[in-house]
Amino acid sequence: MNIQAKHTADATSVEEGLAIAAEQDAIYNNEMATETAMQNTLLTPRFYTTDFDELDAIDVSSVREDWDKLIAQMVSDPNKGHFKKNEDWDQIDWDGMEPQLKKEFIDFLISSCTAEFSGCVLYKEMKRRGNNKDITQLFQLMARDEARHAGFINDALREAGLRVNLGFLTQKKKYTYFRPKFIYYATYLSEKIGYARYITIFRHLQANPEHRFHPIFKWFEEWCNDEFSHGEAFALLMKTDPKLTSGVNVLWIKFFLTAVYATMFVRDHQRPAFHKALGVDPDWYAHAVFEKTSELSKQIFPITLDIDDPRWLKNCRALHRANVDIAEAKERGGIAGKAAQVWGSVRAARAFAALYFIPAKKHEVPAQTRLEPCY
Ligand SMILES: [Fe+2]
């Protein structure tokens, strides 16, 4: 008999986790949260699809020793049962929350839930389509984790009367096709920057607990360790083919580094009340996260972005201002609004190009790839 776990946190496979999520989808429905998650803009999390056969053909024998250790650690499942409310979960007065903070925090939760679930659907699909035992096992384990993460954020949203309908998203959200190598760069970076973001907030709130305005931040330490392992897996996958991190591909790596960092900068700067409540200056936070991500990505990428070059912050800010102006112009509408939107897009493209062309820092990639969480 198949006895189903009651909570996504206890699910031992992604299938089980999604079945629990589907039951919840049927009970709690919220159009606002799901509509927000459905949006596809440059700044909202997307769903991806790829050439699964090419991914399935990866041979991990050249990294076997590190691979087996990593998989064994993921199979041991140290975070099973962790991602659910317990006695550490403090009650939140959602109605009493300052309206702007509430709006930005809900936006943060919906966006995070969508991003977690985006990983889940991509990894699950790879597991479903593949025949390569190493690859399907890895993707099954990662999908399991992401289903738990998304499920937990939905628990937090439910207290505010919201829920992202994950089943609906799976079926209706637009999927963007990326070649496998772009999936490696983008996903590796999103896992590592996810680790850096969660651990930076966790450490900051450990030192300044008076700023912990919601209990979910208490879960960030174990959470970021999952993301760290996922990033390690992608580093090993890239290690199997040296071409992926050399030659013309270094330009692609630079593009993805710039895009991922710039997106984070712009998105976070749209949430001033959220960062104020956390007691975090968004410029400081962005820099702290980029520093950690850059340090980690040296494990596999031969370049890092020069985030200390004065042009870096200047053009990140220009990109942010252009995005604010584009959003305002969209609201205004009409011919003047359209023209302002075009002008905003030109400024955004110029700022992004300026960021991309700041000379990168080069370095030797170490022979030993594997890292352990260190922050
Ligand atoms: Fe995750």
Ligand SMILES: [Fe+2]
């Ligand atoms: Fe992850």
